[in-house]
Amino acid sequence: MTWIPPLLVAIPLFGAAITAGLDHVTPEPLQDAMVVAAATATTALAFLLLWRAEDHEVVHWFGGWQPRHGIALGIDFAVGPLAAGMCAVIALVVTLALVYSLTFMKEAARLFDALMLVALGAMCGFAMSGDLFNLFVWLELMGVAAYALTGFLVERLGPVQGAINFAITNSVGSYLFAIGIALLYARTGTLNLAQIGQTLARSSHAGGLVIVAMTLLLCGFLVKGAVVPFHLWAADAYAVAPAPVCAVLGGVMTDIGLIGVARMYWTVFAAIDHGHAIGDVLLWLGMVTALLAGTMAFLQRHLKRMLAYSVVCHIGVMLAGIGLLSAAGLAGTELMFLAHALLTAGLFFVAGVLHADHGVIDEFRLRGRGRGCWAPAAAWLVGTIGLVGAPFAGVFLGHDLIDEAATALGRPWVLPLLWLGTALSGAALLRAGARIFLGWGDEDDPLLGKAMEEDPLERDVLRPLLVAVSVVAVAAGVAISVVPGLGQRAEYAADRFRDRSAYVAQVLHGRPMKPPPALPVSILHASVASLLYGGGATLFVLGLALVGLYRRRLPRLVAATGERVLGPPVRVLHAVHSGVVGDYVTWVVVGTAVTGAAWALLLRGG
Amino acid sequence: MSYLPYIVAAWICLVGIAGIATSRNLIHLAVCLTVAQSSSYVLLLSVGFVKHGRAPIFLGTKLGTPAVDPVVQALTLTDVVVSVAVIGLILALALDAHRLSGTVDPDHIADVSG
Numbered sequence: 001m002t003w004i005p006p007l008l009v010a011i012p013l014f015g016a017a018i019t020a021g022l023d024h025v026t027p028e029p030l031q032d033a034m035v036v037a038a039a040t041a042t043t044a045l046a047f048l049l050l051w052r053a054e055d056h057e058v059v060h061w062f063g064g065w066q067p068r069h070g071i072a073l074g075i076d077f078a079v080g081p082l083a084a085g086m087c088a089v090i091a092l093v094v095t096l097a098l099v100y101s102l103t104f105m106k107e108a109a110r111l112f113d114a115l116m117l118v119a120l121g122a123m124c125g126f127a128m129s130g131d132l133f134n135l136f137v138w139l140e141l142m143g144v145a146a147y148a149l150t151g152f153l154v155e156r157l158g159p160v161q162g163a164i165n166f167a168i169t170n171s172v173g174s175y176l177f178a179i180g181i182a183l184l185y186a187r188t189g190t191l192n193l194a195q196i197g198q199t200l201a202r203s204s205h206a207g208g209l210v211i212v213a214m215t216l217l218l219c220g221f222l223v224k225g226a227v228v229p230f231h232l233w234a235a236d237a238y239a240v241a242p243a244p245v246c247a248v249l250g251g252v253m254t255d256i257g258l259i260g261v262a263r264m265y266w267t268v269f270a271a272i273d274h275g276h277a278i279g280d281v282l283l284w285l286g287m288v289t290a291l292l293a294g295t296m297a298f299l300q301r302h303l304k305r306m307l308a309y310s311v312v313c314h315i316g317v318m319l320a321g322i323g324l325l326s327a328a329g330l331a332g333t334e335l336m337f338l339a340h341a342l343l344t345a346g347l348f349f350v351a352g353v354l355h356a357d358h359g360v361i362d363e364f365r366l367r368g369r370g371r372g373c374w375a376p377a378a379a380w381l382v383g384t385i386g387l388v389g390a391p392f393a394g395v396f397l398g399h400d401l402i403d404e405a406a407t408a409l410g411r412p413w414v415l416p417l418l419w420l421g422t423a424l425s426g427a428a429l430l431r432a433g434a435r436i437f438l439g440w441g442d443e444d445d446p447l448l449g450k451a452m453e454e455d456p457l458e459r460d461v462l463r464p465l466l467v468a469v470s471v472v473a474v475a476a477g478v479a480i481s482v483v484p485g486l487g488q489r490a491e492y493a494a495d496r497f498r499d500r501s502a503y504v505a506q507v508l509h510g511r512p513m514k515p516p517p518a519l520p521v522s523i524l525h526a527s528v529a530s531l532l533y534g535g536g537a538t539l540f541v542l543g544l545a546l547v548g549l550y551r552r553r554l555p556r557l558v559a560a561t562g563e564r565v566l567g568p569p570v571r572v573l574h575a576v577h578s579g580v581v582g583d584y585v586t587w588v589v590v591g592t593a594v595t596g597a598a599w600a601l602l603l604r605g606g
Numbered sequence: 607m608s609y610l611p612y613i614v615a616a617w618i619c620l621v622g623i624a625g626i627a628t629s630r631n632l633i634h635l636a637v638c639l640t641v642a643q644s645s646s647y648v649l650l651l652s653v654g655f656v657k658h659g660r661a662p663i664f665l666g667t668k669l670g671t672p673a674v675d676p677v678v679q680a681l682t683l684t685d686v687v688v689s690v691a692v693i694g695l696i697l698a699l700a701l702d703a704h705r706l707s708g709t710v711d712p713d714h715i716a717d718v719s720g
């Protein structure tokens with residue numbers, strides 16, 4: 001079964017090459033069929049790989065260059081259940097996006113399909129790679145495809161600005177990563193992740209060079225993962241990209257950065273003796289991200305920009321799950337990724353339907369214009385509830401495991417902060433949904449800024465197809481929390497992912513792992529605290545959404561006090577998200593310096 | 607071992623990033639990006655440097671002849687190729703920005719914010 005991992009990369013990349021090469025030669029229906037077939041085949045193979053990876057890591061050495069005497073000579077893909085599951089979700093979301101774009105993108109957009117397939121191949125390669133430099137190459141490959149996709153509709157300045165900010169900020173992030181690779185290679189003399197970990201484990205003391213390398217490598221991923229303060233590019237890019245691109249970028253590509261962080265920590269840096277210092281910094285970054293992005297989501301009126309901040313908010317919760325460094329935390333992140341990817345993609349698809357219907361995606365301009373569109377309205381509402389994590393819906397199960405991990409670690413104050421973040425972004429989405437589909441709320445709100453100019457779509461869309469894809473994505477995402485047995489399998493996958501010595505033994509020495517225990521097929525029991533927080537967050541979301549809708553009708557005293565207390569910080573937040581790329585790069589440098597300083601102090605000072 | 611190459615690499619990287627942060631012209635910015643990236647080439651090559659080492663071509667050489675590390679050279683080449691794609695794309699976007707707004711100043715193309 002070691003032939004599957006390379007195919008997950010080869011099929012999309014060959015598909016992309018053929019699509020681009022035969023542009024204008026093959027008839028359009030044939031091209032469409034081929035592109036969708038390539039993505040579907042990748043999805044099917046990824047699920048097959050997931051099934052096979054349950055017993056042992058599926059390791060493929062390119063060109064048959066097997067390791068000799070425990071020393072890696074070649075380049076490998078090493079796939080456990082977690083990586084295979086990621087590939088499956090990534091391929092599924094890309095397939096849905098390609099089906100959606102069959103009628104959503106205009107005719108001349110054949111290169112669009114090619115770029116989407118390149119992004120798919122690069123994301124799968126990234127999730128499976130066992131080699132440090134290959135991580136960089138996949139990162140850059142998916143980056144280039146994503147920048148081009150973001151700026152695909154170049155009739156307006158917005159997409160150009162979004163693509164430029166995205167490209168430059170992420171390139172700086174990748175250069176940090178490249179420098180980190182050079183330093184780590186200088187220290188260990190190898191690029192194979194398993195072997196780097198082994199070499200570092202020999203002297204478990206964290207040297208200065210290793211701390212610098214770790215800071216650069218992890219911050220490179222955090223830029224890709226849009227973690228505060230590296231997140232500023234995300235809203236600019238997602239607001240302007242076509243809806244199916246947003247679904248892929250927001251649903252799965254941002255989360256790729258987090259896979260990178262988890263992979264680097266558990267196969268490499270877990271080998272150094274650090275107490276809980278590495279995790280604590282990640283945990284704090286995650287909490288700040290969740291709260292700040294939740295607030296920013298509430299301050300948006302452009303639906304896709306709002307969704308972009310909602311994505312960043314959930315990235316924060318997932319990073320906190322990784323930062324807890326336990327199996328439950330990582331399993332929570334994993335389940336949250338599954339639900340979040342499908343739900344976010346679904347909501348971006350609904351935003352695309354609204355764009356196709358009315359030519360705008362602005363909350364106030366669309367006010368009441370969605371009345372009677374029952375399917376999109378239901379998808380939006382259910383998707384929002386799923387993203388909040390109401391008990392047993394959407395991200396709830398993942399959130400529950402993260403809560404459990406935080407309580408077990410003696411950090412119960414993490415729970416309310418993370419739930420508050422998700423509730424804030426959920427309230428924004430619910431407010432927009434009520435205003436658009438029910439016509440509730442005031443007609444304008446100066447707090448949310450000015451409307452963005454938008455071009456109507458140039459092509460007649462097959463509306464039922466768009467709606468059907470949205471409904472499928474949302475329904476699949478919201479059901480993640482009640483799939484029997486998924487929770488236990490996620491915990492097992494997280495355990496496997498964290499077991500560095502078993503990974504090394506299998507990759508470098510070819511020693512098989514012990515077979516998995518028989519996993520029960522039942523729904524995980526949720527803790528009382530999570531049920532309370534989930535229920536409470538849902539009620540809080542309803543209340544906050546109403547406040548957002550009818551802010552003007554609050555008693556004057558409350559409104560005035562609110563304005564005086566919240567006005568200045570809100571203006572500062574708006575000013576920080578300036579849309580100027582130089583500022584973003586400065587924030588990247590500041591963020592890297594602060595993160596590195598925190599690690600240096602905690603690891604060397606303590 | 608000399609620290610000079612490492613200091614040079616750090617300097618190039620910081621100068622490049624400072625240029626990106628303060629640039630008022632997208633073409634200039636793309637060049638700064640190349641400068642920042644070239645620091646990783648200097649770093650990689652100095653990591654693999656061996657005093658009196660030959661080029662890593664082993665045909666017809668005796669076993670044990672010192673040679674510089676071929677891995678970092680391969681990495682540098684890959685790095686160059688990757689950056690060409692990124693820079694090409696950014697320059698194309700800069701052209702589009704100029705076509706649409708008549709300027710390549712990143713402050714003036716900040717259409718969306720907040």
